[in-house]
Amino acid sequence: MHKSLFLLDPQIVFLNHGSFGACPRSVFSIYQGWQLELERQPVEFLGRRIEGLLDDARAVLANYLNAERDDLIFVPNATAGVNIAARSLRLQPGDEILTTTHEYGACDTTWERVCAKTGAVYKKRSIPLPLVSDAEFVEALWAGVTPRTRVIYLSHITSPTALIFPVVEVCRRARESGILTVIDGAHAPGQIRVDLSEIDADFYTGNCHKWMCAPKGAGFLHVRREHQTWVEPLMTSWGYTHGDTFVSRQQMQGTRDPAAYLTVPAAIQFLREHHWEHVQAECHQQAIDLRDRLVTLTGLPALCDNDHFRQMFTVAVPPTDPAVLKRRLYDEFRIELPVIEWDDRLFIRVSIQVYNTPEDGEQLLLALDKLGVTAQRV
Numbered sequence: 001m002h003k004s005l006f007l008l009d010p011q012i013v014f015l016n017h018g019s020f021g022a023c024p025r026s027v028f029s030i031y032q033g034w035q036l037e038l039e040r041q042p043v044e045f046l047g048r049r050i051e052g053l054l055d056d057a058r059a060v061l062a063n064y065l066n067a068e069r070d071d072l073i074f075v076p077n078a079t080a081g082v083n084i085a086a087r088s089l090r091l092q093p094g095d096e097i098l099t100t101t102h103e104y105g106a107c108d109t110t111w112e113r114v115c116a117k118t119g120a121v122y123k124k125r126s127i128p129l130p131l132v133s134d135a136e137f138v139e140a141l142w143a144g145v146t147p148r149t150r151v152i153y154l155s156h157i158t159s160p161t162a163l164i165f166p167v168v169e170v171c172r173r174a175r176e177s178g179i180l181t182v183i184d185g186a187h188a189p190g191q192i193r194v195d196l197s198e199i200d201a202d203f204y205t206g207n208c209h210k211w212m213c214a215p216k217g218a219g220f221l222h223v224r225r226e227h228q229t230w231v232e233p234l235m236t237s238w239g240y241t242h243g244d245t246f247v248s249r250q251q252m253q254g255t256r257d258p259a260a261y262l263t264v265p266a267a268i269q270f271l272r273e274h275h276w277e278h279v280q281a282e283c284h285q286q287a288i289d290l291r292d293r294l295v296t297l298t299g300l301p302a303l304c305d306n307d308h309f310r311q312m313f314t315v316a317v318p319p320t321d322p323a324v325l326k327r328r329l330y331d332e333f334r335i336e337l338p339v340i341e342w343d344d345r346l347f348i349r350v351s352i353q354v355y356n357t358p359e360d361g362e363q364l365l366l367a368l369d370k371l372g373v374t375a376q377r378v
């Protein structure tokens, strides 16, 4: 699909869909249409129509995720979803939250803050790499479970390493053991199939503005019904007393622009019209080909097999100054991609979205070669 269907700067080799997503022109104009409609009669829009409009948008999203409309709420982003879950739990001193060393920094900070206030303990486990077996992953994680484990917090697709974690199996086993699960699906919907009924997490939060290509500021939080009464909104607003449902307590949080939420159905329609399963498979193949060549270039081992990543992958690069590498890739080659320091190692993370072509990969390979990020440096 041609890049001109998106609003992206054609001069940039954009290999970082993962950080903030990118919205197609047609979806973005629907978003702006909602904003114009709101401004035309704000009281009609926010005072009388909004609840029905949000209900309709949540119904479409819930259908896409195989969930029930009133078990999920819109949130501005996955960070908000993790915050709602983490702050609502009534943690006691000594309770343990088990996670991995692959989680997103802002969410690590959220849990660490909650632990600092409650006396709970945030326990990060390292997972054997390369990730090639779901069973091995689950065993490695479970070795960290103790009688004090109250919560397992896990990314569905990790931020620094772009790995797909086996959340269905983890959630099933956690439920059997009476442990709550909080799954961070910031990168999952739109990149891989997300079936919330199958995953059956206690809390699952995700973004629509990354891989579903919705406008920025559209995420969701899905909560199992038995927990909905004790989930606290981040802001207390009118809905807290006026309604008495999970949605009413969470949904209206003062005056703000709901246009990104209302555009989620248009983003889903865009994915359907463009046969997204086919797109995902093609992007995956492009990603496999590029990753193989990058691994050959750097001479460093891959982080996982082909089944544990999809449209985004991370490869290790030989030691160099990360800030300089990132700046030179951008300034000299117009390549946008994240350079990540993780566990004393240096990574680059590559996103392949529908607008990327093999030519983008060629440019990256050429740039890394010219910058000396190759096996010979090691």
Ligand SMILES: Cc1ncc(COP(=O)(O)O)c(C=O)c1O
Residues within 6 Å of the ligand: 018, 019, 076, 077, 078, 079, 080, 103, 104, 107, 155, 157, 158, 159, 184, 186, 187, 207
């Ligand atoms: C695993 C993970 N969780 C949470 C986030 C935060 O997403 P947002 O900034 O949309 O809240 C990210 C962002 O990249 C992420 O990778």
